[in-house]
Amino acid sequence: MTISTTIITGFLGSGKTTTILNLLNTKPSNEKWAVLVNEFGEVGIDGALLSDSGALIKEVPGGCMCCAAGVPTSVALTALLRQQPDRLIIEPTGLGHPKEIIALLESPQFAPYLTLNATIALVEAKHLSIPRYVENDNFNQQLSVADIVIANKADQATEQDRQRFEQWAKAQTPPKQHYQFSEYGNLPLSLLDTTRVLEDAAHSQDPHNHHHHDHAQQQPQFELTPQQRYIRKQNQAQGYYSCGWVFGAELVFPYQSLFDSLSALQCERIKGVINTDEGCFSYNNAKGMITITPITLEGFETRLELIHSAVLNWEEIEQNLCQLVSL
Structure with missing residues (x-):
């Protein structure tokens, strides 16, 4: 039996960790969930925030999962799968390319063990009017590969922001399966079981056609030694x-x-x-x-x-x- 898997992506500050915490707080008590967290930074903040949730947590800090930590990502993912969770949630870095993690999950190494459901992307509606965001390659990739797009932090959006988001969502080709507004990352659990439709999204770009991190060959995790404060x-x-x-x-x-x-x-x-x-x-x-x-x-x-x-x-x-x- 395969493990139901959902990617929850979104740009910096869109509320991914808060959303995952809310989902974990409402999960069925008889289920074991796992979360694989990737962060742009090196010190593993999100994993610490999720550690008290009761879920199985693995972190891959230090850049996007594909290039900066390809081997550590595979090791962390394998470790989670060996514990046979009922559900797996993956949170890529807000500055990563989601197509590469989709390609990894669909690879022969992991595809036999996972059922990849619809990718969920979080966005702040107000960002659709800011050139720095709408011209950012990662920002656009995260939205393009998502079957479901959530305009999070709706309480901070103006009526014009909301209208712009709805117009954007309705204009997407192929159409999004679902879109909605959300406050504080509150989503229905049922969204996690939405069937994935964008089957070719992971293969529409050369997986090497993006910026690699300077420390791609280094170990992404680091810890204090007994002598260090x-x-x-x-x-x-x-x-x-x-x-x-x-x-x-x-x-x-x-x-x-x-x-x-x-x-x-x-x-x-x-x-x-x-x-x-x-x-x-x-x-x-x-x-x-x-x-x-x-x-x-x-x-x-x-x-x-x-x-x-x-x-x-x-x-x-x-x-x-x-x-x-x-x-």
């Missing part, structure tokens, strides 16, 4: 730059000072799982929309990732972070 890792591709830090679990940040500092940064995306003197929190800043949520992780290292369309002063940011924990 923190480490930093950087990545760049597709016109974006990321810098991430892992701080040892023994280091506790002052809640107010840290979040004041993060909120003051001019950065397109900041996300983290952070130990503070008031407990453990997830921090998500997507283009100025900030969410701080308490989570139940204990003894977990602080992980912080910044992603921006220009290089920031990483050294200064790091110095400020270190000062907050007296390093």
Whole structure:
């Protein structure tokens, strides 16, 4: 019996992880689900956020699944399949090409074990009016290969944004199987079982015709050694730059000072799982929309990732972070 598999894709900050968390919270109690997470950054934030969900979680940080971490992706996917979950959800990076992960899942290595359902793409309706998004190759690929398109964060969309999204969705050829608006990533579970129609989507582009990451041959995961208090890792591709830090679990940040500092940064995306003197929190800043949520992780290292369309002063940011924990 094959494992029902769904790709949930979407550009940076579209709400993929929140959507998956909501789906996991409503899954049937007798089912075992697995999630394979890929991130553009190196420090594995999303996997930490999902780790308390009760699902089987594997991470492939450090770029798109196909080029930056092809072998680690296959290893992680195989490890999940060996545990025979009832359902598999795959979250590619918001800066990756979904056609390549579709091609991997359809390859002889994995096709006998999976039933690939309709791909779901999340989009913010307001982005369809912003040239930087509608001219971005990844953004357009994510929408083109999707059978289902969800205009997430509908509460932030104007009436003009909503009309533009509906006009776009109705004009697609071949037509989308389903499209709708959503708030906070709330989707019906039934969408996960929608049959895939865009059978040739994965083969319409040369899988090597895209930007590779500088560290494609390196190990994508990195951890603190016993002697290290923190480490930093950087990545760049597709016109974006990321810098991430892992701080040892023994280091506790002052809640107010840290979040004041993060909120003051001019950065397109900041996300983290952070130990503070008031407990453990997830921090998500997507283009100025900030969410701080308490989570139940204990003894977990602080992980912080910044992603921006220009290089920031990483050294200064790091110095400020270190000062907050007296390093």
